[in-house]
Amino acid sequence: MNIQIVLYLLGKLSCFLGAFYTVPLLVSLYYGDEGKGIFPACIALCVLLGLLFTRYGHYNRYTELISNRDGILVTVLVWVMAAVLAAIPYAVSGRLDPISAYFEAMSGLTTVGATVIADVEAWPRSLLFWRFWTHWLGGLGIIVIFLAVLPSISGSAVHLFDAESTGFEEGKLKPKLKSTAQILFSIYVGITALTAVLLMMAGLGPYDAVGHAMTCIATGGFSNYNSSVAVFHNPWVELILGLCMFTAGGNFSLYYNVFRKGPKMLLQDDEFRTYTAFIVIIGTLITLNLYVSGVDGSLLHSFRVAFYQTTSFTSTTGTVSTDFEQWPAFSKLLLCLLYITGGCAGSTAGGVKMCRIVVLFRGLRVDVLHMLHPKTIRRVHYNGKVIRGKTMHMILSFFTIYVFTIGVTSLIVAATGTDVLTALTASASCMSSAGPGFGSIIGATGTYAPLPQAAKFVLTWNMVMGRLELFVVLALLNRSFWRGNSRW
Amino acid sequence: MRDYPVLRLMGIVFLILTGGLCPSLIYALVHEPGMVLPFAGTALVGLSFSVYALKSTEYARRMRLSVRGGILFMGSAWFAMSLLCCLPYWTSGRYTLLQALFESASALTTTGVSCIPDDVPYPVSLLIWHEIIQWLGSMQAMVLFSVIMPRMGATAAAIFSAEGQGVSAERTLPQIHEIVRLLVMLYVGLTLSQTFCLILTGLDPLTSLRMAVCTISSSGFIRDANFLEEHNSIAMEAVIAFFMLVTATNYVLLFRLIQGRFSVFRNDSERKWYTAIVLVTAVAVIANLQWNHVYDSFFQTVRYGLFQVISIFSTSGLASTDYTDWPPFVHMLLFYAAVIGGCSASTAGGIKISRLVVLTKICILEVRRVLHPKMVSSIIMSGQPVAQNTIIGVTRYLFVYVLLMLILTALYSLTGTGMIEALSTIVVFLNNVGPAYTVLGETSNFQNLGSFGYIVLYFAMIVGRIEIISFVILLHPDFWKQRKGW
Numbered sequence: 001m002n003i004q005i006v007l008y009l010l011g012k013l014s015c016f017l018g019a020f021y022t023v024p025l026l027v028s029l030y031y032g033d034e035g036k037g038i039f040p041a042c043i044a045l046c047v048l049l050g051l052l053f054t055r056y057g058h059y060n061r062y063t064e065l066i067s068n069r070d071g072i073l074v075t076v077l078v079w080v081m082a083a084v085l086a087a088i089p090y091a092v093s094g095r096l097d098p099i100s101a102y103f104e105a106m107s108g109l110t111t112v113g114a115t116v117i118a119d120v121e122a123w124p125r126s127l128l129f130w131r132f133w134t135h136w137l138g139g140l141g142i143i144v145i146f147l148a149v150l151p152s153i154s155g156s157a158v159h160l161f162d163a164e165s166t167g168f169e170e171g172k173l174k175p176k177l178k179s180t181a182q183i184l185f186s187i188y189v190g191i192t193a194l195t196a197v198l199l200m201m202a203g204l205g206p207y208d209a210v211g212h213a214m215t216c217i218a219t220g221g222f223s224n225y226n227s228s229v230a231v232f233h234n235p236w237v238e239l240i241l242g243l244c245m246f247t248a249g250g251n252f253s254l255y256y257n258v259f260r261k262g263p264k265m266l267l268q269d270d271e272f273r274t275y276t277a278f279i280v281i282i283g284t285l286i287t288l289n290l291y292v293s294g295v296d297g298s299l300l301h302s303f304r305v306a307f308y309q310t311t312s313f314t315s316t317t318g319t320v321s322t323d324f325e326q327w328p329a330f331s332k333l334l335l336c337l338l339y340i341t342g343g344c345a346g347s348t349a350g351g352v353k354m355c356r357i358v359v360l361f362r363g364l365r366v367d368v369l370h371m372l373h374p375k376t377i378r379r380v381h382y383n384g385k386v387i388r389g390k391t392m393h394m395i396l397s398f399f400t401i402y403v404f405t406i407g408v409t410s411l412i413v414a415a416t417g418t419d420v421l422t423a424l425t426a427s428a429s430c431m432s433s434a435g436p437g438f439g440s441i442i443g444a445t446g447t448y449a450p451l452p453q454a455a456k457f458v459l460t461w462n463m464v465m466g467r468l469e470l471f472v473v474l475a476l477l478n479r480s481f482w483r484g485n486s487r488w
Numbered sequence: 489m490r491d492y493p494v495l496r497l498m499g500i501v502f503l504i505l506t507g508g509l510c511p512s513l514i515y516a517l518v519h520e521p522g523m524v525l526p527f528a529g530t531a532l533v534g535l536s537f538s539v540y541a542l543k544s545t546e547y548a549r550r551m552r553l554s555v556r557g558g559i560l561f562m563g564s565a566w567f568a569m570s571l572l573c574c575l576p577y578w579t580s581g582r583y584t585l586l587q588a589l590f591e592s593a594s595a596l597t598t599t600g601v602s603c604i605p606d607d608v609p610y611p612v613s614l615l616i617w618h619e620i621i622q623w624l625g626s627m628q629a630m631v632l633f634s635v636i637m638p639r640m641g642a643t644a645a646a647i648f649s650a651e652g653q654g655v656s657a658e659r660t661l662p663q664i665h666e667i668v669r670l671l672v673m674l675y676v677g678l679t680l681s682q683t684f685c686l687i688l689t690g691l692d693p694l695t696s697l698r699m700a701v702c703t704i705s706s707s708g709f710i711r712d713a714n715f716l717e718e719h720n721s722i723a724m725e726a727v728i729a730f731f732m733l734v735t736a737t738n739y740v741l742l743f744r745l746i747q748g749r750f751s752v753f754r755n756d757s758e759r760k761w762y763t764a765i766v767l768v769t770a771v772a773v774i775a776n777l778q779w780n781h782v783y784d785s786f787f788q789t790v791r792y793g794l795f796q797v798i799s800i801f802s803t804s805g806l807a808s809t810d811y812t813d814w815p816p817f818v819h820m821l822l823f824y825a826a827v828i829g830g831c832s833a834s835t836a837g838g839i840k841i842s843r844l845v846v847l848t849k850i851c852i853l854e855v856r857r858v859l860h861p862k863m864v865s866s867i868i869m870s871g872q873p874v875a876q877n878t879i880i881g882v883t884r885y886l887f888v889y890v891l892l893m894l895i896l897t898a899l900y901s902l903t904g905t906g907m908i909e910a911l912s913t914i915v916v917f918l919n920n921v922g923p924a925y926t927v928l929g930e931t932s933n934f935q936n937l938g939s940f941g942y943i944v945l946y947f948a949m950i951v952g953r954i955e956i957i958s959f960v961i962l963l964h965p966d967f968w969k970q971r972k973g974w
Contacts, residue, residue, distance in 0.1 A: 068859065068861070069859065072858070072859075289902075328901070328902075328904075329901035329904075329905060329906055329907045329910055330898050330899075330901045330902050332901075332907055333894065333897055333898040333901055333907060333910065334898055336894065336907075337894050337895075337898070340890070340894075360887055363884065364884060364887065364888065364960070365964075367880070367881070367884055368960060368961050368964045369964070369966060371559070371957075371961055372556065372559075372961065372964065372966050372967055373966075389876070389880075392880065393876075393879070393880060393883075394854070396880060396883035396884060396887065397850050397851065397853075397854040397883060398854075399883065399886070399887055400847050400850055400851060400883050400886055401851045401854065401855070403886065403890055404847070404848070404851055407824065410820065411817070411820050411821070411824070414816045414817045414819075414820040415776070415817045417815065417816065417817075418816060419816050420816050420819050420820055420823070420908060420928050420929065421907060421908050423816065423820065438907060471854070471855060471858045472858065474855040474858075475855055475856075475858040475859055477855070478855060478856055478859055480856070480859060481859060
């Protein structure tokens, strides 16, 4: 293990975080709230740490290659360290204890959007902006921004990117890592700006508009109101945010192709079609269920809240436009199903991802056919390509590990004395980076604040695992990872 | 219909069921004249069908069951059986048709939940019938799992560790007959020895037999739900727990043990993991109960904790105490125990230990592969590498299982239950655990479910018993097309 490389990269990260702290500092200066005392200190600390780390670390991108093991370690440490640094303002302001602050920061950076703040509205605006800002930064992945902004790493950073991106279309984005990251970055900024402008046109103030645009494009879920989006009572706002979340849950490299080759690419993409179909089917079912059970009044209103919530859960955003805790169990369980499916690969959404779900279903069909006709040879196709047996095996084992990890972590959360529903939905929610859970504690209007510290700490790992697609974090549990002097 | 062996098998099964009617019929003749007609009518229907089936397939006696036939039989036998078995309930006039189907499926699949409340009188002849079909149903599941499932290709069959030299597709018919005979004898023997042990603990012979039937079939259906609590006998609980533990192990393996082939028993991976998993869960449950001071004495904690863990792993679901107030961690563990279930080729339901072990090994292997991307690896069970097809099949099973569980839960919640209540109910029915529907701490009742609720639970029970995949195959349109080249 090359500690110097790890230190160097962490130092760079720290410096960049210091730079990112200037934006909330400006916001706090504008509003003149208590943040102007906190953020300069954060900047100083980050820069100091960064200089210290880069001073003792060393990395020459021309001569040194980041090994598999260092790549894994750096990827995980980057998230942990970023969350620790991002937690400082919450902790320093005295409003949260260290573990809760870490939870809030991790939830922001991994775009989960689960909050431990019971009364958001009592917080100063600059700190709330910092929450949005962590979402937005985390949104495309700190590491992707790292790559887009910091070309010095790109030469051998393939491992880092590997750890982040889903998908089985090997080598698609690798050759032009830097330029691809830049293109993704500009799409991301563009949609954020567009959403913010539209929201302002719909009647929101600039602060609310920018904040919610940032939270939705990152599929995060933080809001500066206790009752989230429900506070606006504005169907246009919900429509705009819904479209923004829908876009954010789709594959960004697909959007890049749409720009180049025209909108028919959207229709040709298996994943995007499934993603849309999922939202339409589940949204319709929930609408009908709400309407029939008479919870939400008129058909139109049922339609509105059902589709908003479905989009919010499928894209794993987790903003709330109505208190869905009052919904019938059928609707809530359908929302739970979305914890597993999640959004598309190549987006900021979490979950198993639609592309895997598509392949899982097609594989099941082929398997059944194979059992019926043992001598035929059939293949699973995805976007016109054949899925090889090895890939299928990887996808199936990913699903298995996903389910098992949720099972184990919810058991640990339950061991801290949390009730079963909360434990199950909290760990599934944090894993899929959705945010809200079900039950009286972490339901639509609740927060994670009443959970025991140990549960919060476990859930932060769920967030990292969900974000990094499990393997990278779980690899750390491997005994052989920590054994020295291997040559990988 | 070209599947004559299937029809023939169905005929045999119906004949056995008709035979199982005799005790109830005799009892009804002596004590409950009102119940004579339902039982006699059912016997007539069953007998005429089986005679027709056996006569018309006389020449197919030596034919072998095709792959499709095996699936067809696995998929349809339970539905057909539950149709026949529901007749006495339905014609007795105490149940609606759906309730009768629910009741008979609950017995046949050894789920063991009754939709009749405890305080409503239950005709004794029907009770006898219930107990007999749960005993027969459980036996059939175990035998089918040991004999037919391995013939359905690697995908559907679980990993048969004890099967190295056991039953396989290559075996000829007489050997299969022999194995079926031995498995049935083992099953009967276990029932009788448990009866004997229970008599030794001071129970009267008839109740002992009933308890033995309820335990060995892993059904857990007792008319008096507080039976164990009222008797409060440690010896009795110990005997029941022991036999639950035994009946949830692989019967082929038990048979090897009786044959004196200890090495097979000793080296069996599934047996080792089963012991380990049950032990670890029990220790965790006991530790958590003790930590939360649920019981005054450590002895009581061990007694209740151990019994409950074994009861749920064996999917019988008997309770020796009320555990709805136990801490959430314990509920969660018991919930997972219900999902996992016992060993393959046992009377228990659930995902089965062998599958769980393979799944766990896959997880560990794939995580290790992140570090060593070019690693060549295989999963070993009982000293034999598991085929790639089987691995794919097992992971696929988990996918279908999770999917089906979520969908059924959502559907069941339409009856107006809460989320956790729906989840625990579906898990309990899908894994045939039955009376343990309070596993997540929420009670439930099945007396006044709408017809929709009964249908969902009926499907959950049967789909769980036929191992899901054979059900998924039945859903495929190709299955119903007549094609050559099977």
